[in-house]
Amino acid sequence: MGRRQVTAGKLLARAEANGYKRGEHKEKDETRDSRKHVEKTKKDQEAALHRYILWNLGEMRRDYIQRGLPPPDKATARERCLGEGVDAPDLATVKDFLRFYVATSKGKIVKRPTADSVSTFAEWFFAASTRVTGTPTDADERSEVYNWVRKTLTAEGLVVYKTEAQLHRPGFDPPF
Numbered sequence: 001m002g003r004r005q006v007t008a009g010k011l012l013a014r015a016e017a018n019g020y021k022r023g024e025h026k027e028k029d030e031t032r033d034s035r036k037h038v039e040k041t042k043k044d045q046e047a048a049l050h051r052y053i054l055w056n057l058g059e060m061r062r063d064y065i066q067r068g069l070p071p072p073d074k075a076t077a078r079e080r081c082l083g084e085g086v087d088a089p090d091l092a093t094v095k096d097f098l099r100f101y102v103a104t105s106k107g108k109i110v111k112r113p114t115a116d117s118v119s120t121f122a123e124w125f126f127a128a129s130t131r132v133t134g135t136p137t138d139a140d141e142r143s144e145v146y147n148w149v150r151k152t153l154t155a156e157g158l159v160v161y162k163t164e165a166q167l168h169r170p171g172f173d174p175p176f
Contacts, residue, residue: 045128048121049082052129055100056081088129088137094145098122102158114162115150122146 057077064071072080080086089097101121105113122145126137153159 041124041127045124045131048124049078049128049132051101051104052097052125053077053081055097082129082132084132084134086133086135088133088135091141091144094122094125094141095148097125098145098149098153099158102153107160110160112158112160115154115159116162118149118153118159119146122149 053074054077057072057074060077060080061071081089098118098121102113102118105117107113107117122142126142130136149159154161
């Protein structure tokens, strides 16, 4: 039994009956990225940047103290690692930072964070870093990081898959 062919007139009538008006949102739709980062997402991104600043600040303070200099403050660390035009961190730096994030996090279901939550944190970090520095992150490097989280960090036992975490949730009765 084949599908009935719908005419252009019937489709247009159905769309109009559902409130569609051709071109009604043209000006609004021509604007790029007008709502790219909603406020909740910006807060999450800022939290990722804050942790990145603290991570850098710890190392900067050790370095300054070893050289006999007064330790820097958060504003100095932020400007050095997230100032306008600062290069995106290299792959090894991002991975080391994410290991720090994992080591300072705890999961909501089990003690370790999930691969999904760490990847989401990495997305916030990449987007926020690009937003504040104006320096884009490389798509291949981002992809490498997400794969590394799912493969390497789970193999090392530092993160778990969501389904594995759910199996350990109190009161969860798996369907198998």
